[in-house]
Amino acid sequence: MTSADLPPASVRPEEEVVELCRDLIRIDTSNYGDGSGPGEREAAEYVMARLTEVGWEPELLETEPRRANVVLRIPGTDPSRPALVLHGHTDVVPAAADDWSVDPFAAEVRDGLVWGRGAVDMKDMDAMILAVVRDMGRTGWRPPRDLIVALFADEENGGRHGAQRLVRDRPDLFEGASEAISEVGGFSVQIDGRRAYLLQTAEKGLAWLRLVADGTAGHGSQVNTDNAVTALAGAVHRIGEHAWPLHLTKTVTQLLDGVAELTGTSYDPDDLASIEPLVDALGPAKKFVGATLRTGANPTQLEAGYKANVIPGQAVGALDVRPIPGDEPQVMETIARLAGPDVRVEDIHRDTGLEVPFSGDLVDAMVGAIDAEDPGSVVLPYMLSGGTDNKSLSRLGIAGYGFAPLRLPPELDFAGMFHGVDERVPVDALRFGTRVLERLLRTC
Incomplete structure (x- = not known):
């Protein structure tokens, strides 16, 4: 891609997040847990290309053939503060196409939703991360603290070739980090007519x-x-x-x-x-x-x-x-x-299980970012019944939160989408989440 092909600096992150999400879904990164899948290399190369074209110099780390991770460290405006890890994973659980009403890797947009394996777990958040970090590269704004962006492999099989491996072999990548943000939190539910966002503080x-x-x-x-x-x-x-x-x-x-x-x-x-x-x-x-x-x-x-x-x-x-x-x-x-x-x-x-405080500057910033985009809503903590790559990062003393913000229609069975059939995410929710994530990274 030439400089003439790049989106102009005036393009807002929420304007490209949907296409980034669709591009990622179209890359089959099914993780069968036995090494037989396609791996994450193609997705990692896509992420590398999207970051390098806006001036970043990310590192691609292949821990096993085709099991690839991408890490980028962005200096913040206040180097005295501990760094924040913003991470996702590019692998997905397999999808049996015959069970779906759409091709699980076609990334169709239908009825205002993006359909496909990974739409909620977690190529939606991957796309939000890419959109905001690309905006930093295009326009030059920087977060207050160092930001370590990581797109991991193998989360769906415990992170052996992803977060777990990098924490063990390359802890230097996360030097100085105190907190992390990742998946399965920040989504909305309706409680007695009031919208509430569930921020994951435990798993x-x-x-x-x-x-x-x-x-x-x-x-x-x-x-x-x-x-x-x-x-x-x-x-x-x-x-x-x-x-x-x-x-x-x-x-x-x-x-x-x-x-x-x-x-x-x-x-x-x-x-x-x-x-x-x-x-x-x-x-x-x-x-x-x-x-x-x-x-x-x-x-x-x-x-x-x-x-x-x-x-x-x-x-x-x-x-x-x-x-x-x-x-x-x-x-x-x-x-x-x-x-x-x-x-x-x-x-x-x-x-290990995890539980971190529902308090502090980062939590305040997450709550503030939600409130700015959805005034009158509330934010509550919750425990995830599953697990995330925050488990691996916790070995380095990094406190992990789940915050992939999505404003969802109350009738959407969001929890049922994880590893389920006909996985899908509203287009409006992707754009909303990107705005919230940008606000957070500008203030935390």
């Missing part, structure tokens, strides 16, 4: 576990009191049916307090029945919030045997366990007890 822990039962192989017609399938089935049943205790963290309590105030109701923190109406008041977001009231453990995979009349010598299962932050040791003890003495519990992947 549950993560433990993908393997259950292994060893037994005695033999003929299916014989008596076998050492059957691996029986042992595994019992463990899976006990874990899947276990009633985990209610545990409201500070973040969840602050959210429920805010919803109670907006709805003019009250609740008992020890009584689930009084809490459930407040969760229901969050509309589609209740899918996220409802899972943060307690630890969750879901059996997800089973594998054993190769023939109906052969008792296998081993049976294997998998669990997706999401502990409440701080409860990880007790949760693992409970899982081991429920699995029983005949079933081993092995790690597939584990990561």
